[in-house]
Amino acid sequence: MERKIILLDEGWGHMQMGITKLKRILEGLPEPQFSSQEYMNLYTVIYNMCVQKPPHDYSEKLYNNYGDAFVEYIESTVLPSLREKHDEFMMRELVRRWSNHKLMVRWLTRFFQYLDRYYVCRNSKDPLKDAGLQRFKDHVYNEMNAKARDSLIALILREREGEQIDRALMKNVVDVFVEVGMGEMVNYEEEFEKHMVDDTGDYYSRKASIWIVEDSCPEYMMKAEEALRKEKERVSHYLHSGSEQKLLERVQQELLVVQGPQLLDKEGSGCRTLLRDDRVDDLSRMFRLYHKISQGLDPVAAMFKKHVTNEGTALVQQAEEATAAASGNKQGGGAGEPGLVFISKILELHDKYMGYVLSCFQNHSLFHKALKEAFEVFCNKSVAGYSSAELLATFCDSILKQMGASDQEAVEETLDKIVTVLAYFSDKDLFAEFCRKKLSRRLLMTPDDKNKNRADQLDNERMLLTKLKQQCGGQFTSKMEGMVTDITISRESEKNFKDYLGKDGTPKLELDFSVTVLTTGNWPSYKTSDLHLPEEMVKCIEVYKEYYDREKKHRKLSWIYSLGTCHVRGNFEPKPIEMHMSTYQAALLLLFNTSEKLSFSEILTQLNLTKDDVHRTLHSFSCAKYKILLKEPNTKTISPSDTFMFNSKFTDRNRKIRIPLPPLQDERKKVTEDVDKERKYTIDAALVRIMKSRKILGHQQLVTECLEQLQRTFKPDIKTIKRRIEDLITRDYLERDPENPNTFKYVA
Known part of the structure; x- marks a missing residue:
């Protein structure tokens, strides 16, 4: 039976x-819902x-009628x-109509489902x-989107001004812009978001121009931070x-970038004032606001660097003035206590601003760099x-x-700070040489009454050397480590010598x-x-030589008497006093055990020392704190015509005293000269090492690589490098390229 044609x-x-x-x-009129039978009849x-x-076959006609049903x-x-309708009423109606339209699409799609299965697929x-x-979209959205957009933006503006709005409605209208794109965001972005972001920029531009005049920098930043928080909250709600990144970037642009120079430089409350007044919370807020902006932290870091540089330079000036005042009071002397106070303040300054870097600036590399560059400026001033x-x-x-046993942790903490600050010094080799000089004095010349815990002292020295080694490398501390090892070995040797003296038949x-036996190469050179x-x-010396x-x-032993120390008992009339002094002083x-009175020349002849050594030694006994010798004439300076007598009436409240020698005037100069000489060898070695590996290299590149290799230890002068290159050419380590004088070749 044939089916009836419809x-x-x-x-x-x-x-x-x-x-x-x-x-x-859909219009809400009284009408029962579709029954299954009705649905099946329509589908059929x-x-x-x-x-x-x-x-x-009416497939094409039905497809067209399907669309026309919506249009009608x-x-x-x-x-x-x-x-x-207008404003909010229009928005509510738009949301309702969009919801109804989606419902209508769902039902009609079911009725016309057969078209989707075959006709749509076959005909694309x-x-x-x-x-x-x-x-x-074609008939409703295209006509109403501008009105809806303007209404949305107006409501957002009202909310920014503190009014309560229907956020659920806002979200539903925004969803219309999103959903009508059917998977594409172009409608939302071009027809709503772009206008909304521009309007936001205009709004905050107006606000910023008012805030920057009326508010202090901290108040402005609080308002900016609150504005950003609210805009972020706005995104999350509707x-x-x-849109979040675009919206926040526009707000940041208007509030922080455009007004940034004026805000950060604001008189009486800008970044410099916050640093000066230790406004930690405000500095943290400044970092939070600007770190999200490309290159936003650059001006903050520049101000931080300048502030730290100024504070450090002020410390240098204070130390200069304090040293000048101390020198004026003491008629000479050196940096002394003002110099120690200066370093102590440098460490405190670094502690303070490293704390800023870690807490306020969240350990950001830009501020580490700024702190480093600032400290490099004033840490390398004299x-x-x-x-x-x-x-x-x-x-x-x-x-x-x-250092004492009880304050071990405090001292270790201080040493950590010293090693950290050392990284900013360009003359690390000079520091190492002075350290070596002072280490030798601590190891060799510490009085017995202060040296009861020799093992603890050596442990502390090793602790410092370990920290320096980690910071500057093994070569930096190798000689000082050898010095500590020498002392350890020497203590064992000293014990063996005492055992030797206790044997029968030994003098x-x-x-x-x-005796302390040292390795020459490890220790500073001594006269x-x-x-x-x-x-x-x-x-005593002859017995030890025989033993050794x-x-x-x-x-082979070489005796350095200038490093020796003695304990001499002085039988003075008031009371006997034990005196700790150098071997020169003791000799x-x-x-005066055999002579009541001696002239300068007689002492010079009998001791066989230089005039300078005798002068220093006599000064320590007759012109310094302890007047062990009486001098004629009674002046404060030593001259070759002076005569000296033992002061039998000398007394002191202590039974043990230490008589120091005046410091050598040229010792510091000698250290500097030794370091300068060593630097020449170091530069030569670096240049030869570079050329040996590269064979041929241009002048500028050779100088640059040399600077890079040596900067961990010291910063060589470019003129010095040039002179060393010329010297190496003279000694046939290098040669110039005949065709290009600025190119060097390694001579194998």
């Missing part, structure tokens, strides 16, 4: 009845009309209802859902998440002719001398005598002398 008008008339019912339901009509043989409903009902048509939604490297070494020496010594020792000391020759047959003082 004509277009007949079938579409049946469908119109279903569509009319759907419209009534479409099916039958699509499977009929041509010319009764929109033109007759939807648009009139939207056109008569838009799916029914997309075609239905497109009708709303804007699309993709104070009253004293290099900062020497002052740092002196401070380190002072800390280690004062007995009248004095308590000990030797042919001091005429007292007989008691000569005998037995133990170390292939080693001179013992001359």
Whole structure:
């Protein structure tokens, strides 16, 4: 039996009845929902009309009628209802109509589902859902989006000014802009977001121009931070998440970038004032605001660097003035206490601003760099002719001398700070040499009463060397580590010598005598002398030589009397006093056991020392704190015509005293000269090392690589490098390229 042909008008008339019912339901009129039977009847009509043989296959007509059904409903009902409403009422109606339209698309898509299965696929048509939604976009959205956008932006402005708005409505309207794109964001971005962001920029531009005049920098930043927080909150409540970055960047641009120079430089409350007044919370807020902006932190870091540089330079000036005042009061002297105070303040300054870097600026590399560059400026300035490297070494020496067992942690913390600050010094090799000089004094010349815990002292020295080694490398500390090792070995050797003296048949010594044997290469160079020792000391030395020759047959001893120390008992009339002094001082003082009065020239002849050494030694006894010798004439200076007598009436409240020698005037100069000489060898070695690996290299590149290799230890002068290159050419290590004089070749 053949199926009955359904004509277009007949079938579409049946469908119109279903569509009319759907419209009534959407309009909220009393109408029962579709039953399963009704749905099946409508679906079957479409099916039958699509499977009929041509010319009764109405698939194309039905597809077109499907779209027309939406257009008719929109033109007759939807648009009139939207056109008569405004602002929020229009927005509510738009949301309702969009919701109804989606519902209508869902039902009609079900009725016309057979078209989607076959006709749409075979003829490359838009799916029914997309075609239905497109009708709303073409006929409703394109007409109403500008009004909806303006209404949205107006409500956002009202909310910014403190009014309460219907955020749910806002989100629903925004969703219309998003959903009508059917997976694409172009409608939302071009027709709403762009205008909304521009309006936001205009709003905050107006606000910023008022705030920058009326508010202080901290108040302005609080308002800016609050504005950014609210805009971010606004996105989370009703804007699309993709708008967040664009919106915040525009707010940052208007509030922080445009007003940045004026804000950061604001008189009385800008960045410099916040740094000066330690406004930690405000500085943290400044970092939070500007670190999200490309290059936003650059001016903050520049101000931070300048502020730290100014504070450090002020410390240098204070130290200069304090040193000048101290020198004026003492008629000479050196950096002394002002120099130590200067280094202490440098460490405090670094602690303070490193704290800023870690907390306020969240450990940002830009501020580490700014702090480093600032400290490099003033840490490499001299104070009253004293290099900062020497002052740092002196401070380190002072800390280690004062160290006690109870304050171990505090001292270790201070040493950590010293090593950290050392990184900013360009003359690290000069620091190392002064450190080596002072280490030798601590190891060799510490009085016994202060040296009861020798093992603890050596542990502390090793602790410092370990920290320096980690910071500057093994070569930096190798000689100093050798010095500590020498002392450790020497203590064992000293014990063996005492055991040797206790054996039968060994000469007995009248004095308590000990020897420290050192390796020449590890220690600073010291001047030797042919001091005429007292007989008691000569005998001790001969006994030790005999012992040492037995133990170390292939080693030669060189005696450095200037490093020796003695304990001498002075039988003064008021009371006996034990005096700790150098070997030079002891040899001179013992001359008065056999002579009541000696002239300068007699002392010079009997001791066989240089005039300078005798001058220093006599000064320590007759012109310094302890007047062990009386001088004629009684002046404060030593001259070759002076005569000296033992002061038998000398007394002191202590039973043990230490008599220091005046410092050598040229010792600092000698250290500097030695370092300069060593630098020449170091530069030569670096240049040869570079050329040996590269074979041929241009002048500028050679200088640059040399600077890079040496900057960990010191910063060589470019003129010095050029002179060393010329010297290496003279000595046939390098040669110039005949065709290009600025190119060098390595001579194998």
